[in-house]
Amino acid sequence: MSNSIPKTMTAWRQNAYGGPESLTRAEVPVPQPGEGEVLIKIGATSLNGADIRIMRGDPKLVRLGSGMRGPKEKIRGKDVAGTIVAVGPRVFGRSVGDRVVGELPGGGLAEFVVAYSSKLSTIPSGVDDKIAATLPLAGGTAWQALESVNTDRGASVLIIGAGGGVGTFTVNLATWAGAHVHALCSPRAIETVAALGAERVDDRTATSTESLASDDYDVIVDLGGVVPLRELRRLVRDGGDVVEVAMGGNSVVGPLGRAIGSQAMSTWSKKHLRPLLATKRPGLTKTLLDLVASGEITPHIDREVPLDSADQAIKALDDGEVVGKILVVPGS
Structure with missing residues (x-):
């Protein structure tokens, strides 16, 4: 050296x-x-x-x-x-x-x-x-959460746990794609999440998902892993997707049980629950770098x-x- x-x-x-x-x-x-x-x-x-x-x-x-x-x-x-x-x-x-x-x-x-x-x-x-x-892990995970679901212009997207690293990128990328974003986050994150483009932002400590209308979203990205799977399925429309990113679970196997439950509930259903296992993708990091360089995401x-x-x-x-x-x- x-x-x-x-x-x-x-x-x-x-x-x-x-x-x-x-x-x-x-x-x-x-x-x-x-x-x-x-x-x-x-x-x-x-x-x-x-x-x-x-x-x-x-x-x-x-x-x-x-x-x-x-x-x-x-x-x-x-x-x-x-x-x-x-x-x-x-x-x-x-x-x-x-x-x-x-x-x-x-x-x-x-x-x-x-x-x-x-x-x-x-x-x-x-x-x-x-x-x-x-960018690599948080931005890459957010991209992978959205890339296989419908976030085209006009899609209705609910992001649960939108205030963290992956959550803020998910808001940023979904709004960049033209989706209408409803975000649930901690009180301290509300102003930031709104500035990133979410059209509706609610305090997740004061807003229960039970108060939200059924069949109202094309896509739900769940970053909390605590909302029951049946409740998430209720909220998404037929043909829509629930993407489980941070999937909670117990102290031994973590999200494994919830991931299995997601797969089981998707069988023969018009509503798709997708556990996400994000991977390292240097090419995706390059894409995100280009979006930052052009000012399209921040x-x-x-x-x-x-x-x-x-x-x-x-x-x-x-x-x-x-x-x-x-x-x-x-x-x-």
């Missing part, structure tokens, strides 16, 4: 599952890029609900992939944007100085991170690292927190205090 790259860096590590208190600040070696990898100097890391689930190992089902006794990836932070400062062997089409963004297994709560070059998207000029970092950033206080950013997200996205940026 270049002499300008330090040998050690600040990172927030986690050795055992737990709450924000399980993260500790440490000085660790700067990783070296292997075959097909690049080393990124991080410009911004966007935190997501997935970081919280892995941090807590909850539901326990996630531990099959993340580690049974503790997280295999010790550093939280999946969505990272920054500048390539070194390249490993057999990296093609990437150079030192390129600005890139991607959804990684982790490693974002640090000054540097390694990533496979093929999993990254180039950040266009005019889009800064902070905006780019919001991610909402609640706040930026310096790396030295990254545990406070995780705590704010864990406590449900964030509207849209929260970023960790270099500095103290």
